[in-house]
Amino acid sequence: MTKTADFADEQSADKVRATIDSLYSSESRRILATLIRLLGDFDVAEDALHDAFAAAAEQWPKEGIPTNPRAWLVSTGRFRAIDDMRRRSRFDSSLEHVADKLQAETPDPADILDESVEDDRLRLIFTCCHPALAPDARVALTLREVCGLTTEEIARAFLTAPSTLAQRIVRAKAKIREARIPYRVPAPSDLPGRLDAVLHVVYLVFNEGYSATAGGAVTRSDISGEAIRLGRLLIGLLPEPEVIGLLALMLLQESRRTARMSPNGDLILLDDQDRSLWNQEMIKEGVALVERALRIRGFGAYTIQAAIAAVHAEAQTAGKTDWRQIVLLYDLLLRVEPSPVVELNRAVAVAMRDGPQEGLKLIDALLGRGELTDYHLAHSARGELCRRLGKIADAKASYNRALELTRQEPERRFLEERIRTLG
Numbered sequence: 001m002t003k004t005a006d007f008a009d010e011q012s013a014d015k016v017r018a019t020i021d022s023l024y025s026s027e028s029r030r031i032l033a034t035l036i037r038l039l040g041d042f043d044v045a046e047d048a049l050h051d052a053f054a055a056a057a058e059q060w061p062k063e064g065i066p067t068n069p070r071a072w073l074v075s076t077g078r079f080r081a082i083d084d085m086r087r088r089s090r091f092d093s094s095l096e097h098v099a100d101k102l103q104a105e106t107p108d109p110a111d112i113l114d115e116s117v118e119d120d121r122l123r124l125i126f127t128c129c130h131p132a133l134a135p136d137a138r139v140a141l142t143l144r145e146v147c148g149l150t151t152e153e154i155a156r157a158f159l160t161a162p163s164t165l166a167q168r169i170v171r172a173k174a175k176i177r178e179a180r181i182p183y184r185v186p187a188p189s190d191l192p193g194r195l196d197a198v199l200h201v202v203y204l205v206f207n208e209g210y211s212a213t214a215g216g217a218v219t220r221s222d223i224s225g226e227a228i229r230l231g232r233l234l235i236g237l238l239p240e241p242e243v244i245g246l247l248a249l250m251l252l253q254e255s256r257r258t259a260r261m262s263p264n265g266d267l268i269l270l271d272d273q274d275r276s277l278w279n280q281e282m283i284k285e286g287v288a289l290v291e292r293a294l295r296i297r298g299f300g301a302y303t304i305q306a307a308i309a310a311v312h313a314e315a316q317t318a319g320k321t322d323w324r325q326i327v328l329l330y331d332l333l334l335r336v337e338p339s340p341v342v343e344l345n346r347a348v349a350v351a352m353r354d355g356p357q358e359g360l361k362l363i364d365a366l367l368g369r370g371e372l373t374d375y376h377l378a379h380s381a382r383g384e385l386c387r388r389l390g391k392i393a394d395a396k397a398s399y400n401r402a403l404e405l406t407r408q409e410p411e412r413r414f415l416e417e418r419i420r421t422l423g
Helices: 003-039 042-063 069-088 094-105 109-113 120-128 135-145 151-158 162-179 188-210 221-237 241-254 280-294 301-314 323-336 340-354 356-368 376-388 392-405 409-422
Strands: none
Touching: 003 042, 003 069, 003 120, 003 135, 003 221, 042 069, 042 162, 120 135, 120 162, 120 188, 120 221, 135 151, 135 162, 135 188, 151 162, 188 221, 188 241, 221 241, 241 280, 241 301, 280 301, 301 323, 323 340, 340 356, 340 376, 356 376, 376 392, 376 409, 392 409
């Protein structure tokens, strides 16, 4: 073979590997959800997923990329899992029966391309959010299995230890297996009671995409985009006010994503963003959804947060933001869903309405209670207000504490620059 042919083969193999990497990034969670449905077990499905991608890395450079890569990966993963069960049946005879049952019950691979409301990821979310599981376990399991977040990322979202989260996930999987929790979207009569946990999951997923807890990027558009897709699916299933409000909130927040970081990947605060970069189509849709949700009795925290985001979105400049209305909306949000983070956000809004000294009093009282001691945004907000007041030593101390706590590189660079400019 000539050198030219060798080089062409290498290029072709590189393209195949790049395609496999791209598929893993964009499709692995959908494929896993389908494998869980087909195989009925989280751990078996996860092994099958990795086996399928390993097989693709071995076979596709030689045989070419199949016409339908997703169907190929699901089918290969399923066959490998069944073959593995047959091999292990020599030591556990019950696995032979399970393998036969899976072989007989598995539908045609073409069925995996169903993109209706009852898609596999939506089924999987409702399975992970079953009432038989503890509330914190539902959220942790869904973020891990449906969305592919790492245990460390979920732990930071919960402000808890990774080992604690890992134990919750293991226990939740065991509960699903032992209680034989069905893999399906609930009947219409059961949906309202199951919805709160699902909305909370989608909200946390979006937050991870909108403001990544760690790594080199401010945002992760693949994750926030997936949360918005799930939000649209939920509206099609159950158009309740809070479902509508959550989708509105996600769209309004996501509309600012491009303006939230510089071309170099640095963080840009809301006041400094180029508002011409905001996605007006998302804003228009989000505002319409907020208005729709507010007209329906029973709206709650997501709709109120969406209303706050709408006030920001409709301000032509930072200076024209209606902070009085935003503070009133935070007052309402605190009555509906009191939390230290909501109090922190309200304190920042008060600082913008009444001056930094008033906001600083509220943040100091909040930190004094010890509830946000390890929350980097609380210390960052305090540092910003101290900076505006000329309290240089206090500002540096707060920024340094925030720097100790944050795991996101753009936030670290932002805080380091703030500290540097203070001298």
